[in-house]
Amino acid sequence: MTMQQIYLAIPLLPLFAAVIIGLFGKQLPRAAAHVVTILGVGASFALSLYVLNDAMTSAPYNGTVYSWLKSGNFTFEIGFLIDRLSAMMMVVVTFVSLMVHIYTIGYMHEDKGYARFFSYISLFTFSMLMLVMSNNFMQLFFGWEAVGLVSYLLIGFWYTRPTAIYANLKAFLVNRVGDFGFLLGIGLVLFHFGSLDYAAVFSVAPQMADVQINLIGNAQWSLMTVTCILLFIGAMGKSAQVPLHVWLPDSMEGPTPISALIHAATMVTAGIFMVARMSPLFELSSTALSFVMIIGSITALFMGFLGIIQNDIKRVVAYSTLSQLGYMTVALGASAYSVAIFHLMTHAFFKALLFLGAGSVIMGMHHDQDIRNMGNLKKYMPVTWITSLIGSLALIGTPFLSGFYSKDSIIEAAKASTITGSGFAYFAVLAGVFVTAFYSFRMYFLVFHGTEKWRVVKHDAHHDDDHDHHHGLSPTDDPHEPGWVIKLPLILLAIPSLAIGYFAIEPMLYGSFFKGIIFVDSAAHPAMHELTHEWHEVMHNAAGMALHSLMSLPLLLAASGVVVAWFFYMKRPDIPASIQTRFSTINKILENKYGFDSFNERVFAAGSVFIGNKLWQIGDVKIIDGAMVNGTANLIGKLSGVVRKLQTGLIYHYAFAMIIGVFLMLTFFNKV
Secondary structure, eight states: HHHHHHHHHHHHHHHHHHHHHHHHHSSHHHHHHHHHHHHHHHHHHHHHHHHHHTTTTOOOEEEEEEEEEETTTEEEEEEEEESSHHOOOOOHHHHHHHHHHEEEEEEEETTHHHHHHHHHHHHHHHHHHHHHHHOOOOOOOOHHHHHHHHHHHHHHTTTTSSSHHHHHHHHHHHHHHHHHHHHHHHHHHHHHHHHOHHHHHHHHGGGGGEEEEETTTEEEEEHHHHHHHHHHHHHHHHHHHHTTTTTHHHHSSSSSSHHIIIIIIIGHHHHHHHHHHHHHTTTTTTHHHHHHHHHHHHHHHHHHHHHHHHOOOHHHHHHHHHHHHHHHHHHHTTTOHHHHHHHHHHHHHHHHHHHHHHHHHHHHHHHHOOOOOOOGGGGGGGHHHHHHHHHHHHHHTTTHHHHHHHHHHHHHHHHHOOTTTHHHHHHHHHHHHHHHHHHHHHHHHHHSOOOOGGGGGOOOOHHHHTTOOOOOOOTTTTOOOOHHHHHHHHHHHHHHHHHHHHHHHEEEEEEEETTTSSSOOTTTHHHHHHHHHIHHHHHHHHHHHHHHHHSSSSHHHHHHHHHHHHHIIIITHHHHHHHHHHHHHHHHHHHTGHHHHHHHHIIHHHHHHHHHHHHHIIIIIIIIIIIIIHHHHHHHHHHHHHHHHHHOOOOHHHHHHHHHHHHHHHHHHHOO
């Protein structure tokens, strides 16, 4: 096979698998669903590894597969840009997807929609690959919308549940808001740059740096600032940044494997990848970068606070994802694009591990998701316990683990940044370290340590209200470790969660891995220059960075978070209850998720319903039905009523009318 054929095979193999199982899954044996899709995604993963290895030594490939449409001077094409950035993303996406496929065999083995689920997740993998491999905005938008569509199908997979239907509709609509901004940004690129091809756009971008455009009245706006902010609004939807974050926690209604797939390496990181890919544009607008950084810092800190009060095991991990996406966005705002991508990669492994570990716990607890009903599960689920501990330690930034290298680099980048908002961003990511450690180990201690609360939990009406679709353990049941199809993905994800940061930090951040791919104006945005200088002068290598951190503030904050969580929930559980009572107003604000959902429902949803009702009452009922349809009928009825009076049936009336008619004709002709 030529390299071009390999590039084409990587996204097409999952697509063909999805089509085969989607169309013929009911006719084929049940096992065919996972065999066909795992073979497709596994082959894509193997080929992606080969492509990454080739990309390390070869020049980037930028080629067109075929021209889809030509309109005037514009050509819309399907094409691939294969460089080290896209190759790395391909490996991460296919590896996490492969782990999720294997895990799904165990998690969904009793589900009626077994084949349908495998078809969806394979189609999701194809969509994500098309997104990261694209060499132009049109194909990027295709992949962007395709992952949105398939995520809608996956979140609402259990379509008989009203909560699942509400969640997938919410995700779809909120993402449409972001995508509208994204589409406007792409439209500005096409109109002003004359092309949608990345290389063509990036080559002329410096010439457009000072171009001003009129949007409202006579006010002048920077083209680059408006374009970049609009593109980032798309990322705010996909990567769940405030205020377009509201869909992500609710998407937990889908099966756990798609929680890992959507929230770990794939859909939610699409926005981070897109901004990094667009670095030649974003570097031309410090205003846009400030906007990115402020949004990211708000998300990183305030979404972390919400994780503290969650009791659903999947929602704790979901709010953790929101917070970590905020960290990545802060790095983008600091022009540390390579750091954002590095954290994207490390986060993909340990967050997929945490989600799949949560799914293992849910299975062991007979589908009870409330962490208050758990305890001491390490005795019964040792593999899930140790892998979840590794994921939690990586998440909080424990030295030598993968999350430490990427997370600490983000904190240092925020500290070194000089753009507007960097001071608040540094505070937010620093405070977020304590918050992350606290809520992560609150969950860990409540689930795996302490007393076995599930032995005394009686699932009365109160608990049934909390868990309308979960049965939970009876007091005589013991939790159980699931089979190897569950444990194997956990172990395989734990390995990169432990080690990949140590080996990857130097080439990805301070080597030539992203050379010529990510562009940074070091004079205007010196954060990466400062980090590189510190690395060479102070830290020297990954081990030096870990040792240097032992006396640092982030490590102290992380350790404090773990200790406070242990003290509060293992030794003095009365303290959190007392704090919750004393600060009931703050607790209520957090429980209401800062009011974003209620605001959206009261303003946007209720406003849309109000406008729809008025359009129906005035436009449909009064104008169309009342005036146009019924009005026309009434007018004809009235006219016919008048005309009907002339039809009397009396012959002398008709004779009189004939005489009048003859008289009028003679008068007319005489005048003529």
